[in-house]
Amino acid sequence: MNTLEAIATRCSTRRFANRSVEQEKLDAIVTAAGQAPSGGNFRGCHLVVIRDAKVLNHLAEIATECFAEMTYDENTYQSKKNSINLSRKGLYEFYYHAPVLIVVADQKSHPNAMADSACALENMMLAANELDLGSCWINQMHWLEEDARLRDYLEQFGITKEETITGSLAVGYADREDGLPNRKPFAKAPLRVDYVG
Numbered sequence: 273m274n275t276l277e278a279i280a281t282r283c284s285t286r287r288f289a290n291r292s293v294e295q296e297k298l299d300a301i302v303t304a305a306g307q308a309p310s311g312g313n314f315r316g317c318h319l320v321v322i323r324d325a326k327v328l329n330h331l332a333e334i335a336t337e338c339f340a341e342m343t344y345d346e347n348t349y350q351s352k353k354n355s356i357n358l359s360r361k362g363l364y365e366f367y368y369h370a371p372v373l374i375v376v377a378d379q380k381s382h383p384n385a386m387a388d389s390a391c392a393l394e395n396m397m398l399a400a401n402e403l404d405l406g407s408c409w410i411n412q413m414h415w416l417e418e419d420a421r422l423r424d425y426l427e428q429f430g431i432t433k434e435e436t437i438t439g440s441l442a443v444g445y446a447d448r449e450d451g452l453p454n455r456k457p458f459a460k461a462p463l464r465v466d467y468v469g
């Protein structure tokens with residue numbers, strides 16, 4: 273698969289097989305994150321690769337608890353509203369039972385923290401596709417990053433007070449007959465592109 277194919281066939285995976293991911297594949301994915309560009313070559317991205325099912329379940333419990341307590345109005349971002357509504361019903365599953373969740377953080381003081389993390393996340397998603405793994409960007413850790421329950425829990429895995437949690441990535445084999453991620457993207461409207469010259 274060349275780069276353009278990896279880009280064109282990457283789709284979010286939200287159903288994962290109960291199958292662990294080989295260490296070599298995870299190594300390749302985190303290496304891809306490290307090869308992403310970063311503003312001023314700051315290279316402040318910090319990845320926490322969570323494979324422990326108990327930890328993943330506890331993160332899901334914390335997320336459900338936090339979202340269930342939130343309120344929303346008509347201006348609230350739709351995805352956040354969905355998270356709140358599902359959490360209130362006890363039906364919220366933010367990481368889709370993926371066997372791996374890679375939490376991404378960067379220094380709060382770094383003005384390009386989010387942009388650098390997005391580059392690292394995209395590199396990881398493309399690498400996962402190349403390696404026949406599904407992935408999905410999971411934003412909840414970022415939304416909840418100020419919550420003391422989440423902060424205190426993630427601190428024991430190395431996330432520091434100086435870091436902002438920018439996002440996370442669910443990774444694993446897709447729960448499909450052939451075990452491969454869906455590579456047929458839905459039709460996307462083209463972006464507005466203006467050429468000058």
Ligand SMILES: Cc1cc2nc3c(=O)[nH]c(=O)nc-3n(C[C@H](O)[C@H](O)[C@H](O)COP(=O)(O)O)c2cc1C
Nearest residue numbers: 282283284285286351366408409410411412457458
């Ligand atoms: C910044 C960002 C945040 C996202 N957060 C979530 C999320 O929390 N949960 C989720 O299921 N998908 C999330 N996604 C995935 C998008 O929903 C998905 O990329 C979009 O619907 C297009 O589908 P595709 O990835 O299959 O092309 C996120 C994507 C981005 C770029």
